[in-house]
Amino acid sequence: MHVPVFKGEGVIEFEDRPVPAIKGSTDILVRVKLCGLCGTDLNILSVPPAHKATLNIILGHEATGTVEKTGEEVKELKEGDKVVIAPRITCSQCNYCVKGIENQCENYRTMGTTIDGALAPYAVAPEKNLFRISDRVSDDDSVFFEPLSCVVGSTVRAPLEAGGSVAVIGAGPIGLLFAQTYRALGAGKVIVCDNSDHRRAFAKNADVGTVLNANMDDLPEAVKEITGLGADLVVDAVGNQMATAIELARRAGQIILFGLRPHEETSISQYTITRNDLTVVGSFVGLNPFEKTIEFLEKGIVKPSEFISHRVGLLDLPEALTYMHSGEAVKVVVET
Numbered sequence: 080m081h082v083p084v085f086k087g088e089g090v091i092e093f094e095d096r097p098v099p100a101i102k103g104s105t106d107i108l109v110r111v112k113l114c115g116l117c118g119t120d121l122n123i124l125s126v127p128p129a130h131k132a133t134l135n136i137i138l139g140h141e142a143t144g145t146v147e148k149t150g151e152e153v154k155e156l157k158e159g160d161k162v163v164i165a166p167r168i169t170c171s172q173c174n175y176c177v178k179g180i181e182n183q184c185e186n187y188r189t190m191g192t193t194i195d196g197a198l199a200p201y202a203v204a205p206e207k208n209l210f211r212i213s214d215r216v217s218d219d220d221s222v223f224f225e226p227l228s229c230v231v232g233s234t235v236r237a238p239l240e241a242g243g244s245v246a247v248i249g250a251g252p253i254g255l256l257f258a259q260t261y262r263a264l265g266a267g268k269v270i271v272c273d274n275s276d277h278r279r280a281f282a283k284n285a286d287v288g289t290v291l292n293a294n295m296d297d298l299p300e301a302v303k304e305i306t307g308l309g310a311d312l313v314v315d316a317v318g319n320q321m322a323t324a325i326e327l328a329r330r331a332g333q334i335i336l337f338g339l340r341p342h343e344e345t346s347i348s349q350y351t352i353t354r355n356d357l358t359v360v361g362s363f364v365g366l367n368p369f370e371k372t373i374e375f376l377e378k379g380i381v382k383p384s385e386f387i388s389h390r391v392g393l394l395d396l397p398e399a400l401t402y403m404h405s406g407e408a409v410k411v412v413v414e415t
């Protein structure tokens with residue numbers, strides 16, 4: 080395989096690697112068809128890095144493909160099955176796994192950040208990290224399984240009453256997935272805010288709801304005008320927008336903090352959270368949201384493929400990363 084390999088601060092190099100071998104008895108070799116790029120990949124490759132990754136690994140953690148070969152103790156999946164990958168491999172033994180809070184596993188490994196990922200023609204994953212998905216779901220939709228699962232996991236933490244209003248800060252792929260998912264779950268008014276002209280134009284075209292310029296003079300007032308009292312639920316899909324989220328939420332509303340910006344500190348009005356009875360929920364990758372995410376995709380409840388802005392081959396990865404850096408890309412998918 081001629082694949083892009085992570086070589087340290089900001090560096091990707093192509094190397095020839097053998098097709099990975101099945102090592103564990105429950106491992107499966109997957110023929111990868113499509114792999115999505117996301118903000119985490121950019122964070123890994125930024126200088127200094129904003130996300131840790133192991134040197135010399137193949138990146139890529141959002142993939143769909145078919146089962147090529149199975150280890151001897153694989154039970155459910157068989158050759159030819161269409162699958163999607165849940166890239167975080169948890170230990171089942173630490174204090175959090177034992178409590179059933181597996182998304183907080185203390186010994187997790189993640190394909191594409193700590194071990195080899197799926198920006199390659201072939202990848203190996205344990206059976207428990209692969210989910211069968213109907214052939215009727217297109218590759219373009221199923222490649223969104225991983226980011227969608229994180230969003231679906233968040234909606235479980237912050238349910239919305241039917242007809243409720245949602246304001247999403249950040250119109251990248253995650254923000255758009257939140258807008259589409261809450262709409263599918265019965266939201267009334269959905270508002271998406273972003274400061275990039277390009278992302279706002281894309282969001283308008285995708286018809287996810289009312290699109291507002293996050294840099295406008297009085298964003299809270301604009302949200303109030305649309306929702307009446309302020310948004311019932313606000314999502315920060317960026318990672319440093321809590322102060323704005325507090326201003327956009329109505330009294331007794333909910334806020335989901337989803338984006339990850341490990342090196343940024345934000346100053347917020349704790350008084351407003353208390354005075355306005357706000358519920359603030361941090362949500363990290365979701366707790367076992369996988370079956371529900373498959374159901375959303377198989378029933379066509381969400382159609383994330385409309386958020387693909389660029390489609391490239393593996394060799395074009397360095398160029399694709401520049402589109403993402405410049406903010407002109409929404410979702411980039413890589414044909415492997």
Ligand SMILES: [Zn+2]
Pocket residue numbers: 116117118119140141225226
């Ligand atoms: Zn991702």
Ligand SMILES: [Zn+2]
Pocket residue numbers: 169170171172173174175176177183184185186187
């Ligand atoms: Zn664990």
